[in-house]
Amino acid sequence: MQMLPDFARIGLVEDDPIMGESIVQRLELEGWNVIWWKSGNEAIAAIETQPLTLDLVICDIQLPDVSGEAVFQSLSKLSGTPPFMFITGYGEIDQAVRLMRYGAVDFMTKPFAMDDFLRRISTGCRPHHSSAADPTALGISSAMRNVASILSRYANNDLPVLITGETGVGKEVAARFLHDVSNRANEPFVAVNCAAIPAELMESELFGHEKGAFTGATQRHLGYAERAGNGILFLDEIGDMSVGLQAKLLRLIEQRTFTRVGGEATVQFNARIVSATHRTLNVKSPSNHFRDDLYFRISVLPVEIPPLRERLDDIIGLMDHFLDEATQRTDTDIRGFSSLAEDAAISHPWPGNVRELRNRVERAAALARGEWIMPADLFPEGSDAKASTGFTPLSDVRDAAEKRQIERALGQTGGQISKAATLLAISRTTLWEKMARFGMAPKER
CATH class of the missing domain: 3.40.50.2300 (Response regulator)
Structure with a gap:
């Protein structure tokens, strides 16, 4: 067969x-x-x-x-x-x-x-005719292509997914990507920020409540778990959830049922749970009160989003994307980023990750005086280079630019070294040496 x-x-x-x-x-x-x-x-x-x-x-x-x-x-x-x-x-x-x-x-x-x-x-086996997601949908860097690949494999499974990473790396974006490539794409995606809702209201918001359950409950309220239907319930910053609610969430996952606050009827839970956190949940510390049993239940399928400083290849593409969004909202003559601005962005450590990048681009688009965004537009506080010296070594800037070009050439040629070398106007041997130096391939034997 x-x-x-x-x-x-x-x-x-x-x-x-x-x-x-x-x-x-x-x-x-x-x-x-x-x-x-x-x-x-x-x-x-x-x-x-x-x-x-x-x-x-x-x-x-x-x-x-x-x-x-x-x-x-x-x-x-x-x-x-x-x-x-x-x-x-x-x-x-x-x-x-x-x-x-x-x-x-x-x-x-x-x-x-x-x-x-x-x-x-x-x-x-890789299908010949596939509707699989674009592997660069989350970024062109090898790290984010790997994240997209992992999430695509997780997509049509019903097990819980835990997305980890620093604040601002794009954990909700990754969760929405998982939803969009899954067989639940036409079902709801319901996002809940566990850090933004007061602890005393969180149970009612998550599970809903019946009329008269407490003062002010004038009618039945459907919670996030019920509104998610057959889709995805995304619990962002789950590490900030109270210990008492953690126990109820554990029952929700294990029994696939819940009751509204003030109610007695059992409600079936059909959604898939996807969680995210910037915390390290499985390390014992005085400040970490996350239950071990819940951690093991929500982290069956884990994926970590690397910080922006570890995926320099994504920075320029994200800048262009955010600038396109910003210029569509306003009437502006901005044409793009100067090469100096791009170099400054690549050298910046991005402690706020993608969220910081978006904010800086939107501010620069609003305040830039010329057609091209300059380093001072992105970093008006003057922190556009390494904090320790005030300058980024030119060799680091050059290496980052060369690596980006090699990645693009390899992507355009399907990874064929000879064709990529032709596009870059260098010899195949030189390309091999550069790839080995940048950790993109083993040294030629």
């Missing part, structure tokens, strides 16, 4: 000749094209240097030269990395969770039933 599209191409990284031959023969009997590499370095070299279009890579973890995990981490830096499925005879659950968190689509332990193996391949 054909389970994948015709002519699907699968890469196999397996050093065991018996296991490898067995897998190749069975997959080819199914009508699939298989490329077999017997070492990790062989696979890395082939995928990096040849224009291969693979729908899936099946990779053993225990290899004679490098680990399968190292193969995945190396190739994940390339544009258009195919999905990875790991097989191993050493199936520790911690390793499985780590690999899935890194972006693997599946993990199987030897020995396995071939029918189950084929079914899992079908699930993990």
